[in-house]
Amino acid sequence: MSIKRKDDIIQAVVVADTFGDEFLPLSCDIPLALFPLINKPLIDYTLEFLxxxxxxxxxxxxxxxxxxxxAHINQSIKDKAGWSLTMKVNVIVSESCHSFGDCLRDLDRKGILRGNFVLLEPGTLSNIKLLPIVKKHNETSNKDKGAAMTLIYQEAGRDEEIVTAVNSNGRVLFHRKLGQNKERKVEFPLEIFLENSSVSLHHNLKDTHIAICSPSVLPLFSDNFDFQTKDDFVRGLLMNEEILGSTVYCHVTRGSNFGGAITNWRMYQSISHELENNWFYPLQAPILGKNxxxxxxxxxxxxxxKISNSIIGDNVTIGQNVQIENSFIFSNTKIANDVIITRSIIGPHCHIKSKSRITTSVIGQDVVTENEQFIENSLVQSTQPENCEETDKLGKKAFKLRLESSAEIGDPPVEESDDEAFTDSDDEELSYTQSPVPDDTKLFFTEVIDSLTRGFEDELRCENLILEINSSRYAYNVTVKEVNFNVIKAILIMSLRFPIGPQYFSQFVRLLSFFAPILKNYIRNEGAMLDSLQAIEDVAISNENVNEKWxxxxxxxxxxxxxxxxxVIMEWSKSLDAKSRFYGQVKPFIEWLEEAEEASSSDDE
Structure with missing residues (x-):
């Protein structure tokens, strides 16, 4: 009888936290791991899959x-859940971690992983057979001592499209997650074709958020503090392959093998319906739907x-003449008569009073609405948030939540045509040329705009982008003033890339709101304010297409x-050339400020 050595035990790491605001306000009270997925905690599916x-x-x-x-894990063990009979689960706690990368660095310090391991990002579930892929990764590692990670992708991505180039051995040569941006053009480095006899290009892949990792992965995260996500890790290894001496491979699943992660509400809905339709078999929901x-x-x-395409939790009471469509109602919630709910999430222990109408909204735990209340495109929580405005109060236990990292819900649409926002030379390509600057500053600006563009496209956390910008700052000989100026300028130049049309200014607001935490980080005093105004001036002067409205x-x-x-604006305006084109563009705003000041003075008198 052979005894299995401890080093032969196959281990997995599941990171339970998202570190973002994708699931607010519900994530304030319920961890993603315990989100009900067809009335069963998400983590139960994940552990069963493993x-x-x-x-x-x-x-x-x-x-x-x-x-x-x-408490949930301990109770599941007491109840002899299926996974508990064959697998040991250890809960690791570290409240000081603020990113996926921080978690892996903490695990490296603890030294509890003994060999290759399976790594799952938050909210992952799947029915993929892991052992053959682990075996394949072991074989790859024996041939390539630098093999750090095997990414698992699913063919025919419907939700998250990945573009990648791999050689005949499955080694990743190029990797890009397209995200939600509309740009469909991808430029591949020429050297990957010159240095490899065979290259396969894949553009229909979905990230399963599962990876097989070598022991070197954790030290690589520890040695590179700017690796905050798995995508940062992959990008960093591909960019610095010769320096880090590590490589990345991929495995593409096909057929009935499915995998994915609940990274936002859209994916929550998508995976719920896939699970309901038995796509993840043998993983199954505790109850099946009907009609x-x-x-x-x-x-x-x-x-x-009048209920269609919806999932209703346990102990829910629904009154008469209630319409529910494409929605999720969590447990212990009461819905009174004549309520209409469409494309929304209603959290647990809520009370939706009679004749209320809720559409495309997320209602947090313990929220109580008023009678005949209309809620649209909103996040609502039961407690009063900081800086709450009077219009955000919907009731004693209902308050709108506004997020700095995204455009505010309810911003009025821009009615004016964007033909008025630019000059008649719209058909000409916008010029992004800037005044001659020292090489270091120019290189810094290029890295900043690359980081911000990728961050906006992939919806990365602004805290991580700030770390990247600061790293670039120390890599080049740039002053604090140059950092402030170039960061603001890069954000403004990104706005000129949006297509000219009726939605231009709405997109501009979304861009500025997304980067608001970055603006707040760098604009801290009057000197930084002046740098911002000079950045606006530089962009306007360098691009003749931009006019007074912009x-x-x-x-x-x-x-x-x-x-x-x-x-600061008034003091800065005194330095402008009164005969310049830019002064003519900014003059209406200066006059508006002066008129507002005069009106305020007359009111005080």
Whole structure:
């Protein structure tokens, strides 16, 4: 009888936290790991998948809601859940971690992983057979001592498109996640074709958010603090392959093998329906739907004829003449008569009072609406948020939540035609040329705009982008003033890349709102405010297509958001050439400020 050595045990790491605001306000009260997925906690599907896949020991890394997750795992073990019979689960707690990369660095310090391991990003579930892929990764590692990671992709990406180039051995030569940007043009480095006899290009792949890792992965994260996500890791290894001496491979699954992660509400809906339709077999939901509707235990339905394509949790009471469409109602919620809910998430322990209408919104835990209340395109929580405005209060236990990292819900659409926003030379290519600058500053600016463009396209956290910018700053001989100027200028230049049309300024607002945390980080004093105004001036002067409307809009946004003050604007305007084209563009805004000041003075008198 052979005894398995500890080093032969197949281990997995599951990071439980998202470190973002994708699931606010519900994630304030419920960890993603315990989100109900067809009335069963998400983590149960993940652990069942790992157990069926042959994993013998899993480390569940938690940074928030740790007590709730621990209690659920302990209760599942007591209840003899299927995964608990064949797999050991260890809950690792570290509340000081603020990113996926921080978690892996902490694991490296703890030294608890003994060999190759399976790495799962937050919210992952799958039915992919892991052991053959682990075996293949081991064989690859024996041939290529620098093999760090095997990425697992699924063919025919419908939700997240990956463009990658691999050689005949499956080694990744180029990798890019297209995200939500509309740009479909991808430029491949010429050297990957010159240096490899065979290159396969894939453009229809979906990231399963599962990877097989060599022991070198954790030290690589520890040695490179700017690796905050798995994508950062892959990008860094491909860019610095000769320096780091590490390579990345990929494995593409086909057929009935499915995998994915709940990274946002769109993916929550998509995976819920895939699970409901048995696409993840042998993973199964505890209850099956009927006619597009799934209902949990102890659900009171006075009339279910008007409920479609929705999932109803346990202990939910639904009144008469209620319409629910394409929505998720979490457990212990009460919905009164004559309520209409469409394309929304209703959290647990909520009370939706009679004749309320909720559409395309997320309602947090314990929210109580008022009678006949209309909620649209909103995030609503039961407690009052910081800097709450009067219009955000919907009731004693209902408050709108506004996020700095995205465009505010309810911003009025831009009605003016963008033909008015630019001069008649719209058909000409916008010029992004800048005044001659020292080489270091020019290289710094190039890296900043590359980082910001990638961050906006992939919706990366602004905190991570700030780390990248600061790293670039120390790599080049640039001053604080040059950092402030070039960061603001890079954001403004990105706005000129949007297509000219009726939605231009809406897209501009979305861009500025997304980068608001970065603006707040660098515009900290009057000197930085002056740098921002000079950046606006430089972009306007360097691009003849930009006219008064663009300048007025940009100045007013920075002023309204308190990134620049009236005093600094007035002092800066005195240095402008009164005969210049730019002064003519900014003059209406200066006059508007002066009129507002005079009106305020007369009111005080």
């Amino acid at each position: 157990s069926l896949g042959g994993i013998e020991e899993t480390f569940l890394f938690c940074c928030s809601h740790t007590d709730a997750i621990k 597009g509707v799934v209902t949990g235990e102890k659900v009171t339905l006075n009339d279910n004829k 300048v007025m809009f940009t100045m007013k946004w920075f002023y309204d958001k308190d990134f620049v003050t009236e005093d």
